[in-house]
Amino acid sequence: MIAVLLIVFREVLEAGLIISIVAAACKGLNIRIQVLSGIILGLLGAVLLAKFTSLVESSLSGYGQEIFTASILLIATLMLAWQNIWMSVKGREIAEKTKQEMQVMLLDNKGSFAIVIVIAIAVLREGSEVVLFLYSLFLSSSLTENSMLLGGLLGTALGVLVTYSLYRGIVMIPLRYIFSSSNFILSLIAAGLSSQAVGILANIGFLPQLGSQVWNSSFLLSSNGWAGVLAHSVVGYTATPMGIQILTWCVVLLAISITTQRLKQNHLNNQETQHALNT
Amino acid sequence: MLLRCFLLVSVFSGVCLPAYAERLVIPLELTPNGFLPKQLHIPANTRIQIKLSNKTKKVAELESYDMKFEKIAVPNGHISVFTGPLKAGKYTFFNDYASNVAGTVIVKKP
Numbered sequence: 001m002i003a004v005l006l007i008v009f010r011e012v013l014e015a016g017l018i019i020s021i022v023a024a025a026c027k028g029l030n031i032r033i034q035v036l037s038g039i040i041l042g043l044l045g046a047v048l049l050a051k052f053t054s055l056v057e058s059s060l061s062g063y064g065q066e067i068f069t070a071s072i073l074l075i076a077t078l079m080l081a082w083q084n085i086w087m088s089v090k091g092r093e094i095a096e097k098t099k100q101e102m103q104v105m106l107l108d109n110k111g112s113f114a115i116v117i118v119i120a121i122a123v124l125r126e127g128s129e130v131v132l133f134l135y136s137l138f139l140s141s142s143l144t145e146n147s148m149l150l151g152g153l154l155g156t157a158l159g160v161l162v163t164y165s166l167y168r169g170i171v172m173i174p175l176r177y178i179f180s181s182s183n184f185i186l187s188l189i190a191a192g193l194s195s196q197a198v199g200i201l202a203n204i205g206f207l208p209q210l211g212s213q214v215w216n217s218s219f220l221l222s223s224n225g226w227a228g229v230l231a232h233s234v235v236g237y238t239a240t241p242m243g244i245q246i247l248t249w250c251v252v253l254l255a256i257s258i259t260t261q262r263l264k265q266n267h268l269n270n271q272e273t274q275h276a277l278n279t
Numbered sequence: 280m281l282l283r284c285f286l287l288v289s290v291f292s293g294v295c296l297p298a299y300a301e302r303l304v305i306p307l308e309l310t311p312n313g314f315l316p317k318q319l320h321i322p323a324n325t326r327i328q329i330k331l332s333n334k335t336k337k338v339a340e341l342e343s344y345d346m347k348f349e350k351i352a353v354p355n356g357h358i359s360v361f362t363g364p365l366k367a368g369k370y371t372f373f374n375d376y377a378s379n380v381a382g383t384v385i386v387k388k389p
Binding site for chain 1: 326363
């Protein structure tokens with residue numbers, strides 16, 4: 001039972017980490033509805049995906065699951081990039097407005113649909129695994145299996161609890177620190193997701209690997225341990241990365257940072273010209 | 280636009296599918312007592328496909344960190360995972376949904 005609890009707990013926590021970081025990075029914006037609908041959409045998708053998992057596997061000449069996973073990871077990357085760029089402009093505006101204007105702006109949240117998709121994808125990925133796992137335990141119905149099912153449900157509950165306290169913990173950090181660092185954190189997540197996606201595509205031969213194992217850092221942080229698994233789900237860590245994974249990771253991180261910086265710069269320049277015109 | 284996407288995809292898959300045909304296919308079974316065989320021998324620098332059939336009554340996840348694959352296998356289902364080309368050495372794979380169900384891949388020097 002403990003083993004089952006741990007397996008399910010880990011899956012829930014992996015999805016939960018992404019959700020709490022994204023939610024905390026958007027702290028100050030009114031995104032409760034987006035987060036909730038993301039979770040619900042993700043859960044529905046997870047059940048559907050679990051049901052059709054054999055079908056997905058056998059499709060596209062045996063590469064179905066790989067292509068599916070890589071696509072949703074790439075979509076999540078795009079959404080995070082969009083979210084990030086949108087936030088950097090929004091965050092700047094928030095800093096400039098008076099308290100009253102800010103209240104109005106926080107209620108208006110066009111553009112934050114990206115959060116829904118990122119969260120839905122995080123839930124979908126780990127959720128379909130949990131759903132399948134629990135379902136197969138549920139089907140085998142002897143007494144020992146029942147205690148395993150209980151373990152699975154407890155693991156889910158525990159995962160949700162830890163995720164929520166983690167979120168509360170991150171949210172304690174003051175707003176202005178969050179705004180200044182959230183761009184960077186969200187870009188890291190996006191880079192991690194994209195490098196996982198190209199890793200999958202390179203493994204099935206759809207992309208060149210550019211070196212199957214550029215370095216081996218398992219003596220520093222092993223992919224097998226808890227820390228390694230968490231680092232994998234947040235920043236895409238792997239102890240033995242392929243060349244194309246490192247390349248993609250750096251390119252995505254750079255591309256997002258440069259675009260955000262540009263936009264901020266433009267925003268400042270516009271204001272200066274306006275200011276000059278007014279005087 | 281749609282037509283162009285379709286053309287792109289078909290050209291893309293045309294280029295990529297030959298890689299699929301060249302893979303060395305290695306059969307593997309998951310039984311209630313663990314993987315069968317427990318140890319796989321694979322030549323170095325070859326693209327491989329491990330074909331797993333899950334003969335247990337539970338969902339399993341065939342996963343490996345060093346060979347970078349992770350895939351769910353439903354009861355009585357078949358899955359294929361892809362990896363390689365691998366350097367000589369010892370690699371491990373395991374069932375992520377059970378404790379202590381693991382196997383090794385030995386890659387010999389060419």
